[in-house]
Amino acid sequence: MQESKRYWQPEAETASRDQITAWQSERLVSTVKRVYENVAPYRDRMDAAGVKPEDVKGIDDLRKLPFTTKQDLRDFYPFGLFAVPMEQIARLHASSGTTGKQIVVGYTQKDLDTWGDIVARQLTAIGLSPRDKVHISYGFGLFTGGLGIFEGARRMGATIIPVSSGNTERQITILQDFEPDCIACTPSYAMYIAETMEKMGVDAKKLPLRCGVFGAEPWTEEMRRQIEEKLDIKAYDIYGLTEIMGPGVAYECECQAGMHVNEDHFIIEVLDTETGLPVKDGEKGEIVFSCITKEAFPILRYRTKDIGAVTHEKCPCGRTFVRMSKPMGRTDDMLIIRGVNVFPSQIETVLLKTGHSPNYQIEVDRVNNLDTIAVRVEMNEATFSDTVSEISQRERALAEAIKSLIGVAVKVVLVSPGSIERSTGKAKRVIDHRKLH
C-alpha cells in the first residue's frame, strides 16, 4: 500500500510560498554579506559591478548580482572561492573526470548535514525508511555521487551498502544476496546491470529491489520506462551538480513529474540565454542557482549551462517547492560520457599538442548501454608514418593521452584529409547518436 505523502522535513517541503520567499530573501541577504566580507573574488566582482551588500535587500535584488561561471571556479582553483578558513572545512570534493584543473568544492560539517537533509528528502519521498537498504553504485571518492547519497541515507537512517562503481557481476550478487530495497547509480549503468542480469539468467522480478534513484547524466522518459520494466522498480530522477552541492539539489517525488527544487537552500532562476532575463513559468532557459545556506562554498548566480524549465503548478504530492524539468540540453558543448563531464576542447588540446590535425570529430554512441566515444581525426604529414606499426602506436598513444586528460577511454580513428566536414561558422565537432533529451 503506497502512502501518498512522505516528507523528511514537512515544515520546509510544504511551507507556503510566502514562507519560502521570506526564507530566500533573508538567507540571500546574509549570504551576500558573508560572501562580500570573506571571498575576495566576489567582493572584487561586486565592486566592479557597483553593487554593495546593502543593495541586496531581498530576492528581487538577486538580479543585481553578477554571475558566476565554471571558468571562475577554474580561475580560483583550488580554494579561492571558499568562504571559511580551511580548519572549518570538513570535506573536499571535486568534479569527475579531468586530471588537471578540476572543479573543487568544500563543505563544513553543517554543509554536510544540509546535504544529508536534502538527499534524505529524496529518499523519504520515494518511500524509504530506516527499515530499508540502499545500494550505492555511484563512485565513492572525490565525485559527489557516492558520498552524496551516503549522506542522505545516513541522515534518514537507511542501511547503507557502499558498493561504489564497477564489477557488475559483484553488484548483481549483492543485489541478490544483500537484498537492497533501493539502488542509486547512473541510469545507463542501471540499464547495463539489467542487461547483465538477463545474460546471467537472474530474474529481476524475484529481487526485493523496488526503487532506484538515478542521475549524474541526462536520461529520457523512454529510458525510465525501460529501467522500470527491466528491473521491476520505480525509477526516480535526482538532479545536482558539484558546484551547488552534489546530488539532491532537486528531487522527484512519487508523482514522477518533475523534480522539486530545495528552494529553502537554493534559489533557482531560469534565464533567457540571450537577454539574461527571467523567462515565463514553464518556458525554457538556462538554469542558474544561488546557494543561500551553504557555509563553505556559497556560490551565487551560478550559470549551470543546463537548459531547462520550471513550473509553479501545484504538485499532487503536496510539496510547495517548484518543480524543474529534466535538463533539456546544454548551452555549451559539454558531454556527459558514463557520468563523466567531457569537453570537446579537451580533446582538441591533446590533438594539437601531439601534432595532429585540428580537423577532428567526436562521435558518441551508446552500445549495450555503455557510452562509447570515438575521435575521428584527419591524418596529416606530421603524424604519417610509412609502417602500420608506427601509425598504430601513434593512435594508441593519442588514445592514452586523451584518456589521461578526460578520464574516459576513447577509440581513435584516423581518416583521410578533407573527410571531416568544414564549416564557415563553428565547426560541428560532436556527433551524438544517443537520444538523451
Next chain:
Amino acid sequence: MAIKQVSIFVENKPGTLVSITDAIGAAGVDIRAMSIADTQDFGILRLIVSDAEKTKQAVREIGCVVSITEVVAVAVSDRPGALNDVMHVLSENGINIEYMYAFLTSRGHNAYVVLRVADNDKAAKILASRGVALVSEEDISKL
C-alpha cells in the same frame, strides 16, 4: 644505395584507391611496383614509380597524405632459392626487415625485391659485399 618509394595513407573507404590511381594516371606516371599494408581502418599504399616527386605532388593535390621513404631494392635471379640466398645474408647479419614486396618486369630474367630496413646504408654494404645486385634509381628508370 637506396631508391625512393612513395607511401600514401589510404582510409578504408570505397573510392579512395581509385581516386589515387586516377591522379597518378593523369600525371603520366608509371607505377613499377606496389603493395598495400592494411589494417581494419586504413591502409598504406606503397609505390615504386617512374617519378616519385611528380607522384607526390599529384596525390597531394587530391588531398592525400603522402611521404617518400628510402628503401633498398635488389635484383635476384628468377629461380628457386634465389630469394632465400638474399634472406640468409640479411638474417646472418642481424638485419631486420620491416616489410618487403617484389615485382617482375617484361624485360630481363630478374625479379626485383623492395625491402624496408632500419639502416639502408648498412644493408646495402652487406648485400653488395655478398654479391647481391643492388638496384639504383637509374636502374629503375631504365626498367
